[in-house]
Amino acid sequence: MSLTSLDPRVTRLNLPEGEVPAMEPKPVLDQFETYEAFHQKKEGAAYTYVGPVHAPNEDVAFLFAKEQYSRRFACTGLWIARTENIQLTVYGNDGENVYDALRFQEPIERSEQPEAYEIFHLKKRGKAHTHAGRVAATSYLEALQEAKQAFGDKGPIVNVWVVKSKDVLQSAEEDKDMWTTIPEKKYREAIAYKVMDKITKYKEENKPTTAQ
Amino acid sequence: MYGGGNVFEATKFDDLQTEDPAKLAEFEARIARGEKIEPTDWMPELYRKQLIRMIEQHAHSEIIGALPEGTWITRAPGFRRKMAQMAKVQDEVGHAQLLYSAAETLGKSREQMLTDLINGKSKYSNVFNYPAFTWADSNIISWLIDAGAIVNQMANAKGSYGPYSRALERICAEEAFHLKYGHDAVVHMATGTPKQREMIQAALNRWWPPIMTFFGPSDKMSTHTETLMRWKVKMASNDECRQQFLDMYVPKIWELGLTVPDSKLKKNMETGQWKYTEPDWDEFKRVINGDGPCNAERLAVRRTAEERGAWVRRALLNPKAKYVRPLA
């Protein structure tokens, strides 16, 4: 016997009815590794962190992040980076600049040629990291030092993320049309639902009759 | 979608004795200053445990909460409702994803959380163990359960944990549409044909008792609760949330000429507090512990989705991948 549900979709799943033994614990990585996503809200704006997705590789991560993070709000571009490839500083106190507290040591590993790194700043705890810019360096640590010089004096910065540019999958110019219709999907905007007229009309028609 | 209830009981409270006093003082001072805690900060074990528990239950409530309304996806009447219903249920799945991620930053993997959900080790909001018999039930859920969830989530968004607050801000922004959509659908039914009115009143009658339990029983004010409030983990008491909900939504129900199936429901104009019949907390306990009308189906569906999708996940598993917690 399979389960009959109020949901015809569930009925069609042909679920077994009755007791089932406990599920084996899910193996490690059953849900894949994680990737961090950054979106651009409008043309020219800095890319901002929106959150992680679980995915088997960056192409699939892009597919996932596009719908998870850019289906409800305007978007003109999306960046994806594997969580493992992002290095971060400690978190400083609000109002302070974490670069000031960093002691720079000699990096253990260096590339022979300088490479590009993307730098993200968190301005206040609880907010989202935003892209500060790009630097060239031979290691994460050097990139951080370069970042301090290039844009480390711009007010409070409580945390910094550093990732090699080559490890960031960036949506292309020609991908932009994937987002053009987002603002037109009014059915998922609160503003599309206006019922005051109906309520007012109902109240008008159903006024309690005053006692004669 | 999430309420209170069954969240804060039963964790041993002597854990704090073992924490480093200097670090604890720094942590508490940060929260007192109004700063958020971020994943790599030092935090007391009690804080970490309670947050994982709370965010995980919230995530489970979203993924299971997608099912009662999902019941009506293929049957939603007309384009406007159909697309909105799909988008709304999709949002709930999206919220689960956001919340699981926030919980992961505290050290519990999504694999562990899903395992615990399916094996009944961790809970989700009890209201989703009730069925959505008709399209009208789905409308009542969209409006009033989401309304309750928003009361709760707006409070929690002001909590101290950065990743949870960020997720909740996004969730609240998305849910503004749910609430309006739900209200719109209920108004159409209530001001529509006699058949529609009858359907919506019947659905409200069915859902009112679960709704009243949505925020959980009155909190027992213990040192434990006080600590969690000081740490901005718990932001409002269950009763405060329930009162706020009643205050905001009972008038909106009444103005549609619908009745609430509780003869004691009345606002005391002097205190501003609502009086109501105490919900049946015995039933609440019984249902949350597994004996509700839909518990078995909800978990079976979730389990089936996981099991039938396993080949996809196995196929793409990268043996060189290393699990790292999401960053924020």
Added chain:
Amino acid sequence: MNELAIKDLLYKLADDQLILGHRNSEWTGFGPILEEDIAFSSMAQDKIGHSLAFYTLLQELGEAEPDTVAFTRNANQFHNSQLVELPNGEYDFSLIRHFLYDNAEIIRFEMLSQSSYEPIAKVAIKLKGEVKYHVLHANTWIKNLGASTEEAILRLQSSLNEALPYALGMFEQSTYEQELIDAGIYAGEEAVKAEWLKRIQAVIEKTELKLPDLASIEPKFGGRYGKHTEHLQPLLDEMAEVFKIDPTAEW
């Protein structure tokens, strides 16, 4: 231009999208991983949105309003291909169908965005970006899974074999085929099919899947003329269930 020809084209576009959108929406909550659940639901919403756009064009041509057209006709009045009405099966079948369908859909949208019939061209230009994501989604999954484990390849191959006769049914020609081509509405089904074949081959070549010899496959025709499998009518009944409770009501 022959209005009947345009209407026939619009009906088959809209009906395909409406039915596939419903099938895809059944995945919401049941997907193989949360993120995919969300992506599939978005595409289902897009499809239903696209069908609405085309039913709206039909309304402008004098047909009934979209809700009536979409939710009150019977199976024999539907012009969708049989491919889109088949039950979802497991994820492999849904994915293969999505791959086969959307690779044809994007070609239609590309052609229609150049159509001499301006209302269609406008809609196609506007919505093309959404279909582009659908194709990217489908192709990425097929490339990934089609070159993965034996289990996955086997599942996809058997779903591909099962779906292909129905997929070929998508290209069933209309009574007005030549008229549509001559009038520059679009290049016609043969042209869509030829381009479709190139595109799906290009993806399949990157995997361990094998495309069977299409010449040996009997296409499942009939859908475009109202002949359907036993699966369509129950789905239509389900879609209209609430609507029918009170046909005079505004929901």
